Amino acid sequence: MNKHRFFIGLTLLQTIFLGLLLMHGEARVATLSGQQLPALRATVRSLQLTDLSLWTEARYTRHPSQADRFTPFQDFPSALEHFPAGSIMAPVRSDSSQP
Amino acid sequence: MRHLKILEYALSSLLRRRYKNLSLVAVYAFTIAVLASVLFLTHALKTEATRLLVDAPELVVQRVSAGRHDLMSTESGERIGAIPGVAASRPRYWGYYYDALTEANYTLLGVESEPAGLEMVEGRLPAAPGECAIGQGVAGIRKVGIGDDLILIDSDNIGTVLEVAGVFRSPSDLLTNDLVVLGRDDLIRFFGYPPGRATDFAVEVYNPAEVDTIAGKIKRLMPDSRPITRSEILRTYAGVFNWRSGMMLTVFAAALIAFCILAWDKATGISAEEKREIGILKAIGWETSDILELKFWEGMAISLTSLLLGLMAAYLHVFFWGATVLSPVIKGWSVLFPDFRLIPFIDPYQILVISFLTVTPYVASTVIPSWKAAVTDPETAMRG
Numbered sequence: 354m355n356k357h358r359f360f361i362g363l364t365l366l367q368t369i370f371l372g373l374l375l376m377h378g379e380a381r382v383a384t385l386s387g388q389q390l391p392a393l394r395a396t397v398r399s400l401q402l403t404d405l406s407l408w409t410e411a412r413y414t415r416h417p418s419q420a421d422r423f424t425p426f427q428d429f430p431s432a433l434e435h436f437p438a439g440s441i442m443a444p445v446r447s448d449s450s451q452p
Numbered sequence: 453m454r455h456l457k458i459l460e461y462a463l464s465s466l467l468r469r470r471y472k473n474l475s476l477v478a479v480y481a482f483t484i485a486v487l488a489s490v491l492f493l494t495h496a497l498k499t500e501a502t503r504l505l506v507d508a509p510e511l512v513v514q515r516v517s518a519g520r521h522d523l524m525s526t527e528s529g530e531r532i533g534a535i536p537g538v539a540a541s542r543p544r545y546w547g548y549y550y551d552a553l554t555e556a557n558y559t560l561l562g563v564e565s566e567p568a569g570l571e572m573v574e575g576r577l578p579a580a581p582g583e584c585a586i587g588q589g590v591a592g593i594r595k596v597g598i599g600d601d602l603i604l605i606d607s608d609n610i611g612t613v614l615e616v617a618g619v620f621r622s623p624s625d626l627l628t629n630d631l632v633v634l635g636r637d638d639l640i641r642f643f644g645y646p647p648g649r650a651t652d653f654a655v656e657v658y659n660p661a662e663v664d665t666i667a668g669k670i671k672r673l674m675p676d677s678r679p680i681t682r683s684e685i686l687r688t689y690a691g692v693f694n695w696r697s698g699m700m701l702t703v704f705a706a707a708l709i710a711f712c713i714l715a716w717d718k719a720t721g722i723s724a725e726e727k728r729e730i731g732i733l734k735a736i737g738w739e740t741s742d743i744l745e746l747k748f749w750e751g752m753a754i755s756l757t758s759l760l761l762g763l764m765a766a767y768l769h770v771f772f773w774g775a776t777v778l779s780p781v782i783k784g785w786s787v788l789f790p791d792f793r794l795i796p797f798i799d800p801y802q803i804l805v806i807s808f809l810t811v812t813p814y815v816a817s818t819v820i821p822s823w824k825a826a827v828t829d830p831e832t833a834m835r836g
Contacts, residue, residue, distance in 0.1 A: 356463040357456050360753060367760035374767045378796035381771075385795045389623050390503060392571040396624055398507040399570055400561060401544055401654045403685055405501055406587065406629040409557045410785040412548060415630070418688040419512065419521070419680060427520065437784035442692045 408438035417442060458742060462749035465729075477758050479714065484762025484810055485769065486707040489778055491802045492770040494693035499797035501689035504627065505682070509654035511663055512544075512680045513670055521678075523649040528674060532655055535669050539658050543650030545639050549604060549632070554593045556787035560632045562639030572628070574598065575618030578635045585618035589629035589788035602632070607644035614638070625790035655679075703781070711810060718817040722825060730825045731833030743826040744819055751818030755811045762810075763803065771796040 396402070408414035413424040414436060425434035434440075466473045513532060515524040526543060533541035545562030563577060570577060575598045577585045584602060586594075596602050602614045620628035634642065655670075657663050667679035722730075730743055738746075769775060774792040775782075783789045825833055 356467070357459045360459070360463055364756060364760070367757070367764070371760055371764050371767075374764060375798060378767070378771065378798055381796050386503075389795075393504050393624055393627060394507040396570060396572045396620075396627060397504055400563065400631075400633065401509050401542075402627055403505070403508045403512060403680075405497075405504075405626050405689070406559070406589075406631065406788075406790060407497075407626070407782075408784055408786045409559075409630045409788045414784070414786075415548070415557070415559060417692055418685040419514065421519075421678075423519070438782075438786065439784075441782055441784060443694050 408436075408442075410438055411436045414438040414442065455745070458745050459749045459753075462746050463753060465746070466750055466753060473754060476714075477754060477761070480711075480754065480758035480810075480814070481761040481765065483707050483711045483714070484759055484806065485765040487704060487711075487810075488763055488766030488802075488806055489769050489775065490703045490707075491806065492766055492796075492798065493775050493778055493792070493794070495799050495802060496770065496794040496797045498690060498693050500626065500795055501692075502686050505685055505689060508682050508685050509544075510657050510660070510682050511655040511667060511670075512652055512685075513541075513655055513674075514652045514678045514680065515674075515676055516678050517676065521652075523645065524652055524677075526648045526650055528677070529650065529653045531673060532653060532670055535666060535673070537658055537662050537666055539656040542654045542656070544652050544654050545636050545645070546651050547639075547643050551594075551604070554787060556589075556593055556630070558590055558630050558632050558788075560634060560639055560642070562634055562636040564636045572621050572624040573618040574621055575616075577633055578617055578638070581635055581638055582613065582615055583617040583635065584614040584638075585620065585631075585633040586616055587620045587628040587631040587788075588622055588625050589790065590632055591616075591619050593788060604632070604642070606642045612638075612642055622791075623793060625793070629790040630788045703778070708809070712813075715813045715817045718814070718821070722821045726822070727825045727833050730822060731828075731830045731835075734826065734830040734833065740823070740826045744823055747819045747822040748815060751815035752811075754818075755814040759807055759811055763806070767796075767798075770794065 404416045404418050406415070411425070413420035425436070425439050426432050513524070513528075515522045515528070524543075529541045529543055532538060547560050549558045549560050550556075551558060565579075573585055575585065586596070586602065590602075591597060594602060596616050598616055598619055600616050602616055603611050604614065606612045614632075614634065620631065639645075655666070657666055663681050663683075667681055670677055670679045733743055733746075734740075769777060770792075771794060775794075779789070779792065
């Protein structure tokens, strides 16, 4: 009757460790939301930023919110979209959302 | 007590085939770790983007010429400013710079005066001509710091020497990694903007409920303009990492298919050895329900261990090790790419979905074939 005790103990240990990780996450969210987020939002406000600096390979991947969904195909007539990041991200906002 | 004894027997049974089951746990946990990593990363990025960009300009107005983004005249800004309900219309000056030396693209941004109270800058923003502030990515790739010179080639192919007055701190990498902030006049000179032109306009509206109406008025007043509201910016980032994105479709679908193959392999039949074992158990007096419980515990022991290991690995991977395995996939051709120091926003719903999508099919695929063997005559089952 030792194996089931070991299994239950191991499962409990894993659950506790995962719980601790999630609690650590919650604590970090609370701390960073209070300290870091306001400073980052002030940066966005002051510099009038519109996008995240994630993909710098092309204009439409650097500023997806400022590009049309046909921008990737504008390099030359019948151009194909060829930047890898373009295939990673979902198509940008729908044209119908524009006024 | 009876359940514990069946669990004990199930664990002994798993240990008899320990190498097969250990490798199964390893593959299963890896699959869950990949699925969970993608979900954690995309959710954290999406949440951080939406929390940061609520302070983006309320309305950005661009000019579109021949289907492309074009410079706007400052006179257009004045026309926008005259629309009732518009509080201010401020020109923005920014553009892209390809640095042949490092083969990286930078975003150059012009500021009029030093915005007060920017904690995210070590040093300061440019206050005098010939100064700049740069992101960590630019500082790292050009190996420059505060007080050093950054040399960029302007539109006349002449080297422009800029003194680095400030460097953005690492926590802001997600926003500022590729930024080079210059004084407005420096930027106009650098790109050779024609007089009276700006890149676009940031429009401030008195009543947030009127933003869409004002966007419509601007579009009617200047048909060649393209107004982009803050809600559209937020919607873009809510959508960039949704299930339709390539990352989700490729990584998530590949991992899910691998898991389906694993479950299918289990579901399509049990080995002759397992059938014989079930036959013997039936012959010595085990009920069908006992055998089903035995198989349930076997499936549960494997899937629960794998789920917990996979979730822990995914959390550590994304929030402690900066998603090092996924980063090269996401990076594409970007020379400058920020290190992920994400705020661990976790959606409990996602953990429930992962658990349900992985544990349930695996336990079902363990129990169902055994049920077929358990209801057969013990002798037939023992003969395989």
